[in-house]
Amino acid sequence: METSCTLTRSDSQKSKRHLETLLHCRLCPEMIGRPVHGFVPGAKIMSIGQAPGIHEEKFGRPFAYTAGKTLFKWFLSIGIQEEIYRSKVNMAAVCRCFPGKAKSGDRKPNPTEVENCSRYLNFEVTFNQPRLIIPIGKLAIDQLVEDKKYKLDAVIGKKFKKNFYGVDLEWIPLPHPSGLNVWNHTREGKILIAKSLDLIRKHPVIKEEFFSKN
Numbered sequence: 001m002e003t004s005c006t007l008t009r010s011d012s013q014k015s016k017r018h019l020e021t022l023l024h025c026r027l028c029p030e031m032i033g034r035p036v037h038g039f040v041p042g043a044k045i046m047s048i049g050q051a052p053g054i055h056e057e058k059f060g061r062p063f064a065y066t067a068g069k070t071l072f073k074w075f076l077s078i079g080i081q082e083e084i085y086r087s088k089v090n091m092a093a094v095c096r097c098f099p100g101k102a103k104s105g106d107r108k109p110n111p112t113e114v115e116n117c118s119r120y121l122n123f124e125v126t127f128n129q130p131r132l133i134i135p136i137g138k139l140a141i142d143q144l145v146e147d148k149k150y151k152l153d154a155v156i157g158k159k160f161k162k163n164f165y166g167v168d169l170e171w172i173p174l175p176h177p178s179g180l181n182v183w184n185h186t187r188e189g190k191i192l193i194a195k196s197l198d199l200i201r202k203h204p205v206i207k208e209e210f211f212s213k214n
Helices: 009-023 064-074 082-088 109-126 136-143 189-204 204-211
Strands: 044-051 089-093 132-135 160-164 167-171
Touching: 009 109, 009 132, 064 082, 064 189, 082 089, 082 189, 082 204, 089 109, 189 204
Parallel strands: 044 089, 044 132, 132 167
Antiparallel strands: 160 167
């Protein structure tokens, strides 16, 4: 796996132990399937999804099905190809296992499940020290925003600063690319998504990782 920096032997061992612990995690009995990860040790860019869908375990990576097609279409619009993105961005999630189905769409992870899985997000932030986080979807945005009563219109299309798990970083949110997300297809939604993507494209660490000629 390509990484954004050369890891020391100690760091390589830490990242290996992290993955072993994550992939064998069974803390949440109501979760369906096994953990899915997109961990890239040393990556200075992190995206945070909500939780894998029903198909992601089969493919062994986040955003590997329908929502992923939309997500990577968005990134391609700013010149970032899927496989290059996957090699340079640590693709984390609020929860790493498929939560199961609800009456409409996938079940939202409960607070205990989010808390159980936060140890893995904590490790990846403190270990990689990312400069930019891209939270994708409301549950992911919830982990970074202070006022939980926000609407998407108030955060999409903007850039924020935060100390997250002890790391000073910037974050630029995107809505969830699910076809069930009606907001994405509204006029304002399309405009604000384009603004967020433009902010991502112009961010210094994105320029360094994806567009630098060196």
